[in-house]
Amino acid sequence: xTGSRTAGTKVLIIGYGSPIRxxxxxxPLVADRLEREGVPYGVAVISRHxxxxxxxxxxxxHDRVIFLDAAVDGPPGEVRCRQLAxxxxxxxxxxxxxxxxxxxxxxxTLYGQVPExxxxxxxxxxFDYANYSLTPDAEAAMEPMIERVRQLIAQPAPI
Amino acid sequence: xxxxxTIEPVTRIEGHARITLQLGDTGEVEDAKFHLxxxxxxxxxxxxxxxxxMPALTAxxxxxxxxxxVIASNKAxxxxxxxxxxxxxxxxxxxxxxxxxxxxxxxxxxxxxxxxLLLGWDADPATRNIFGVMRQDPALAxxxxxxxxxxxxxxxxxxxxxxxxxxVVPGGVSEALTQExxxxxxxxxxxxxxxxxxxxxxxxxxxxKFKDEASHFGNQPTMFLSLVTPKGxxxxxxxxxxxxxxxxxxxxxxxxxxEYERLIGEAVEDFSYMKFPxxxxxxxxxxxxxxxxxxxxNNVDACGTPYADVALAExxxxxxxxxxxxxxxxxxxRLVEIIYALEMMERLLKDPTILDARVRARARSNRYxxxxxxxxxxxxxxxxxxxxxxxxxxxxxxxxxxGHNNLAMNQSIRQVADAYVDGNNLQEGMLNRVEAVIxxxxxxxxxxxxxxxxxxxxxxxxxxxxxxxxxxxxx
Numbered sequence: 001x002t003g004s005r006t007a008g009t010k011v012l013i014i015g016y017g018s019p020i021r022x023x024x025x026x027x028p029l030v031a032d033r034l035e036r037e038g039v040p041y042g043v044a045v046i047s048r049h050x051x052x053x054x055x056x057x058x059x060x061x062h063d064r065v066i067f068l069d070a071a072v073d074g075p076p077g078e079v080r081c082r083q084l085a086x087x088x089x090x091x092x093x094x095x096x097x098x099x100x101x102x103x104x105x106x107x108x109t110l111y112g113q114v115p116e117x118x119x120x121x122x123x124x125x126x127f128d129y130a131n132y133s134l135t136p137d138a139e140a141a142m143e144p145m146i147e148r149v150r151q152l153i154a155q156p157a158p159i
Numbered sequence: 160x161x162x163x164x165t166i167e168p169v170t171r172i173e174g175h176a177r178i179t180l181q182l183g184d185t186g187e188v189e190d191a192k193f194h195l196x197x198x199x200x201x202x203x204x205x206x207x208x209x210x211x212x213m214p215a216l217t218a219x220x221x222x223x224x225x226x227x228x229v230i231a232s233n234k235a236x237x238x239x240x241x242x243x244x245x246x247x248x249x250x251x252x253x254x255x256x257x258x259x260x261x262x263x264x265x266x267x268x269x270x271x272x273x274x275x276l277l278l279g280w281d282a283d284p285a286t287r288n289i290f291g292v293m294r295q296d297p298a299l300a301x302x303x304x305x306x307x308x309x310x311x312x313x314x315x316x317x318x319x320x321x322x323x324x325x326x327v328v329p330g331g332v333s334e335a336l337t338q339e340x341x342x343x344x345x346x347x348x349x350x351x352x353x354x355x356x357x358x359x360x361x362x363x364x365x366x367x368k369f370k371d372e373a374s375h376f377g378n379q380p381t382m383f384l385s386l387v388t389p390k391g392x393x394x395x396x397x398x399x400x401x402x403x404x405x406x407x408x409x410x411x412x413x414x415x416x417x418e419y420e421r422l423i424g425e426a427v428e429d430f431s432y433m434k435f436p437x438x439x440x441x442x443x444x445x446x447x448x449x450x451x452x453x454x455x456x457n458n459v460d461a462c463g464t465p466y467a468d469v470a471l472a473e474x475x476x477x478x479x480x481x482x483x484x485x486x487x488x489x490x491x492x493r494l495v496e497i498i499y500a501l502e503m504m505e506r507l508l509k510d511p512t513i514l515d516a517r518v519r520a521r522a523r524s525n526r527y528x529x530x531x532x533x534x535x536x537x538x539x540x541x542x543x544x545x546x547x548x549x550x551x552x553x554x555x556x557x558x559x560x561x562g563h564n565n566l567a568m569n570q571s572i573r574q575v576a577d578a579y580v581d582g583n584n585l586q587e588g589m590l591n592r593v594e595a596v597i598x599x600x601x602x603x604x605x606x607x608x609x610x611x612x613x614x615x616x617x618x619x620x621x622x623x624x625x626x627x628x629x630x631x632x633x634x
Contacts, residue, residue: 052307054304
């Protein structure tokens, strides 16, 4: 899953969400499409149902990480991009799913380094169980998400 | 004035639960209960579905141990097909089952229990967490991440994805192993075994510090139930049922798993959605038994791999004689099993037949009833289905590993509460010990109770009329 580094920035894209809960699947679906369409050398793409602890080992191997997720707090289909920072207070009381900011806090505490990290999200409206399709709004958000991810991939490396 | 103390949810476990402690007039513990209060109903909504959907459906019971359900469910389907799966298909299933055990045990030890073990039960709860562990012992925390990564990577290499792989199918597995994948998995195992051995060596140095906890954390006479090989060795995929009593006498041995109903009854209580399995010949609740790593190591004559057998001998020395009684030593047993799993995966991957192309037997359903039994990380897991002429499921019974331990968990929290909880001087560390004894069992409540809910933590003190007189909140 880890791309080999050349002269460029080493980028990891992680789409996450449940594939059986409607719009929650948009993260992994966008990740899968990016992989199918092709990404530059040195860019790795993975899809996950949930974020788990061992991902920390992958994060610290990369200069830039782009998480892809669904959001619930905005106009349907709205695509947003924000930079994430480590936040240990985002800690889960359980251990089989983690917040991306907590994963970054693990990187910071354990390895003393944190990749430049972005969260690209699209607002969904339907998260029902046993729902295998995106709403039209979420479907329409896929292309802008991909475009935003490609911009982030092409962005110069952080100094 | 009697009071009820509630711990909800229990933290650092898989799933959601509540503990209530009933305190008497003088603050002593009069009763303790472990509640699973929400219901998911897999046994009911699977009715009417084609049996071939069962592995995918039941795997959704859990996001942390889906492989275990996939294995037990497919074994039940094998039984419906009346097929013997090709030997290489069976070996490949064994590998993914052991990879699941490795990552699950690693999560339990390194992430869920190490904050207590390294920082202490009375440490400030603001720092008694995984970040506290990272600061105290970063190398250990990194080892935990890497060991889990190795287990998950093997699951993904074989199954195609980490969380709900569909590679295991009725009759075997869907795809043979390639040499490239075999070599990639083999390359990771020496590092994993090094991590497991040094973690085990480190934990042995900690054990003497926990004499008090070992004495009170579910240190109780119960029977033990597990699968064993026909030779009586450690077994996680197939094998035969063995039950030992608290003195180590074998009560049942070499019982085919399909006869489980002869041994196991299931009771219900009105305070929990988790069932209360018991050993039928002794009745309920006298038929209390434990399953999982502690039970497996207590029951076997040997592990069958070099380092794990050395560790098994040391495990038996935790107590002068008889099966190890304290549930605290689930942690120890878990580390021994990680060593075993890594050694056994290497042995299986080096087997000269592991790349054989024939990995699946094909058939239609040939009987109306199928039973699949395997060892999940937390203990023995039973899937039992009945189908009609069209192959549609008419009845389902799932006995989940955590459920087998239900009586023992309830008894354990009572013992810990008796030893540590003073209702007149309530300290957070006391309550953490009550939670910690549950963590010894590493319960997966999503599976066992089919619970789903939110995670605020509130500890409420109520008087006899149910009036809240005090509240502690965490998180």
